[in-house]
Amino acid sequence: GFLQVASPVPQGPNKWHEQFPIAKGQRQSPIDIVTSNAKVDKALSDNPLKVSYSNNCCQSVTNTGASFQVVVDGAGTEISGGPLDSTYKLVQFHAHWGPLGGDEGSEHTVDGVTYPAELHLVHWNQKYKDVGEAVDKPDGLAVIGVFFSRGKEHAGFKPISDLFAKVPRKADKVDISFNYDPACLLPARRDYWTYLGSLTTPPLFESVTWIVMKDPVEVSAEQLAALRNLLWETPSGEGQMCNNYRPPQPLQGRLVRST
Numbered sequence: 001g002f003l004q005v006a007s008p009v010p011q012g013p014n015k016w017h018e019q020f021p022i023a024k025g026q027r028q029s030p031i032d033i034v035t036s037n038a039k040v041d042k043a044l045s046d047n048p049l050k051v052s053y054s055n056n057c058c059q060s061v062t063n064t065g066a067s068f069q070v071v072v073d074g075a076g077t078e079i080s081g082g083p084l085d086s087t088y089k090l091v092q093f094h095a096h097w098g099p100l101g102g103d104e105g106s107e108h109t110v111d112g113v114t115y116p117a118e119l120h121l122v123h124w125n126q127k128y129k130d131v132g133e134a135v136d137k138p139d140g141l142a143v144i145g146v147f148f149s150r151g152k153e154h155a156g157f158k159p160i161s162d163l164f165a166k167v168p169r170k171a172d173k174v175d176i177s178f179n180y181d182p183a184c185l186l187p188a189r190r191d192y193w194t195y196l197g198s199l200t201t202p203p204l205f206e207s208v209t210w211i212v213m214k215d216p217v218e219v220s221a222e223q224l225a226a227l228r229n230l231l232w233e234t235p236s237g238e239g240q241m242c243n244n245y246r247p248p249q250p251l252q253g254r255l256v257r258s259t
């Protein structure tokens, strides 16, 4: 048979369907949120999204080779209400971003507008025994997306963005020794759009109830630049991690609800 040369560099989003056919599925993420088509659903405000994070839940920051990831011990770190029919526990948060100084980088877009980065707070449904069981179930995950805009420094993000220089290579990991409450990364105004979608990275499971906050949070140009202290494999060897975002996917007739 032909020599199968394993490609050391992961293939980009437009090749994922070859190994993950669900990439062309009916509830893929991210999407472009067309605000005029979003439907205000009173039920979302009647049962407000409840975010109760503890401030000692963050254990470590690691370089996954595709993003930074803050690993969380979900004890006492739960969300419920809004579009969710049960309690979900925070397991990790990470982000996606673009090129240095650019304005693309978010995964979701709003009326075609991109942001320089997007934070994802990943939670799993407590009806399952662990995140591994939840990850491929239609109601398995809930991910809160927060847009980052370029502006003044985000004091709450600084303790995390200062750690990126300590985890330059894949599998590098540093412990978080200080108390940290991830809720500080949420915008003050808690309005959001919500729709049924998927993981935006392989294996692209269609298991995510997306909760995309309407308001961005401001981070400084230096904090966005700190994301590039993370390195990854590129076709020409090791380079700055950037453009680790999947572009918007077909809506396939899905409804986007709004608070």
Ligand SMILES: NS(=O)(=O)NCC1=CS(=O)(=O)c2ccccc21
Pocket (backbone or CB within 6 Å): 120, 122, 131, 135, 141, 143, 198, 199, 200, 201, 202, 203, 204
């Ligand atoms: N951008 S995203 O948030 O859609 N991706 C998340 C993700 C990618 S994953 O397959 O590592 C995984 C395992 C368990 C829970 C979440 C994930």
Ligand SMILES: [Zn+2]
Pocket (backbone or CB within 6 Å): 094, 095, 096, 120, 200
């Ligand atoms: Zn993500």
